[in-house]
Amino acid sequence: MTEDDAFVEHRKLIVAGSGISGLSAAIYAGRSNNEPLVFEGDEPGGQLTLTTEVENYPGFPEGISGPELIQNMKTQAERFGAEIDHGIVEDVDASDRPFTVTMKNGDVYTADAVIAASGASARTLEIPGEDDLMGYGLSTCATCDGAFFRDEKILVVGGGDAAMEEASFLTKFASTVYIAHRREEFRAEDYWIDRVMEKVDKGEIEIMRNTEVTELHGTPEEGVDHVTMVRHPEGHPTEKLDDSETETFEFDVGAVFYAIGHTPNADYLEGTGVRRDEEGYVLAKGGRDGGQTATDVPGIFAAGDVVDHHYQQAATAGGDGVKAALDADDYLEDLEREEAASEPEPEPAAAESDD
Numbered sequence: 096m097t098e099d100d101a102f103v104e105h106r107k108l109i110v111a112g113s114g115i116s117g118l119s120a121a122i123y124a125g126r127s128n129n130e131p132l133v134f135e136g137d138e139p140g141g142q143l144t145l146t147t148e149v150e151n152y153p154g155f156p157e158g159i160s161g162p163e164l165i166q167n168m169k170t171q172a173e174r175f176g177a178e179i180d181h182g183i184v185e186d187v188d189a190s191d192r193p194f195t196v197t198m199k200n201g202d203v204y205t206a207d208a209v210i211a212a213s214g215a216s217a218r219t220l221e222i223p224g225e226d227d228l229m230g231y232g233l234s235t236c237a238t239c240d241g242a243f244f245r246d247e248k249i250l251v252v253g254g255g256d257a258a259m260e261e262a263s264f265l266t267k268f269a270s271t272v273y274i275a276h277r278r279e280e281f282r283a284e285d286y287w288i289d290r291v292m293e294k295v296d297k298g299e300i301e302i303m304r305n306t307e308v309t310e311l312h313g314t315p316e317e318g319v320d321h322v323t324m325v326r327h328p329e330g331h332p333t334e335k336l337d338d339s340e341t342e343t344f345e346f347d348v349g350a351v352f353y354a355i356g357h358t359p360n361a362d363y364l365e366g367t368g369v370r371r372d373e374e375g376y377v378l379a380k381g382g383r384d385g386g387q388t389a390t391d392v393p394g395i396f397a398a399g400d401v402v403d404h405h406y407q408q409a410a411t412a413g414g415d416g417v418k419a420a421l422d423a424d425d426y427l428e429d430l431e432r433e434e435a436a437s438e439p440e441p442e443p444a445a446a447e448s449d450d
């Protein structure tokens with residue numbers, strides 16, 4: 096904390112993230128009287144606000160739009176006393192208790208417990224057309240959005256396990272799946288390459304090696320119409336645009352799925368002692384009993400896509416948020432008991448004099 100930072104207040108519980116895991120945590124924490132303060136981060140509502148229709152979230156037989164689901168959860172969390180505020184957590188100092196939580200704008204809070212529900216951001220290519228078409232024919236989640244593109248030509252971008260898995264999955268719906276990979280060789284495990292090659296043999300998947308997408312064309316109303324692509328025989332064509340061997344062409348597709356990885360949003364936990372894996376995902380304890388969302392630092396819990404690089408679904412992230420709120424509640428109750436036990440005994444009242 097520097098001189099310029101402004102102390103705002105102390106809270107029992109701060110939740111970093113207002114995606115489905117943060118809001119699920121907030122509903123439960125509110126009902127446990129832990130008065131959570133939820134910071135929205137730079138993507139209020141999280142990844143679900145990027146999608147039009149969520150068809151697999153239990154309880155909505157006709158589906159529900161991502162933004163509507165999130166808005167409902169916000170209203171529900173606020174009904175139970177959660178406060179939802181703008182703000183990006185920049186740093187958590189766990190060297191002392193309570194924790195010091197410093198925001199990007201310099202505001203400073205202290206908190207007895209913190210839930211990291213800050214999600215993971217799908218990597219994008221940062222090319223023209225992306226912002227307009229995300230959620231309208233461009234997606235980063237095949238499980239979520241594949242079924243919207245029955246009998247369409249679908250392009251998957253990537254060359255790792257996720258790209259192979261998504262491409263295989265998308266053959267259920269697509270007329271043909273195309274995989275565009277910027278190099279000759281795939282990074283994916285042999286297992287996944289073999290699965291894909293079986294589908295190549297059946298004519299369900301076509302591979303476009305040494306090829307990258309440089310622009311997406313279409314409209315939010317009509318979806319993706321076609322993409323501009325570049326190819327160079329030695330790979331990485333976008334780095335060789337001026338090379339005479341680089342070929343540029345237009346390619347018709349009905350949908351594009353990026354499968355180029357996710358980046359977990361957890362840098363603000365750096366230095367706290369919370370362990371993360373090599374990709375940056377927070378390591379929580381898991382296991383069969385309570386305390387599943389506990390990190391290595393007592394009082395810091397983690398939920399949703401910031402922990403989970405496997406399932407990455409709304410229902411699983413929401414369930415994780417619920418667990419984190421319950422785990423935090425156990426922790427806060429223990430803390431209260433410890434504090435009460437360490438308070439000095441009250442002085443015995445002086446005996447009243449008879450005279």
Ligand SMILES: Cc1cc2nc3c(=O)[nH]c(=O)nc-3n(C[C@H](O)[C@H](O)[C@H](O)COP(=O)(O)OP(=O)(O)OC[C@H]3O[C@@H](n4cnc5c(N)ncnc54)[C@H](O)[C@@H]3O)c2cc1C
Pocket residue numbers: 111112113114115116117134135136137138139140141142143145146148149150151152182183184185212213214215216217230234235236238239240360363398399400401406407408409410412413
């Ligand atoms: C296009 C798309 C469509 C999808 N469709 C479906 C679907 O149909 N069904 C399904 O089950 N799943 C779907 N998913 C996956 C689902 O959205 C995620 O699994 C889920 O949103 C994860 O929730 P989360 O709360 O863990 O993280 P996120 O939704 O990523 O939310 C993270 C939150 O943390 C905040 N944050 C980040 N850093 C900070 C910080 N430093 N300080 C404070 N806050 C911070 C962000 O602003 C955001 O509010 C889809 C994903 C995408 C991208």
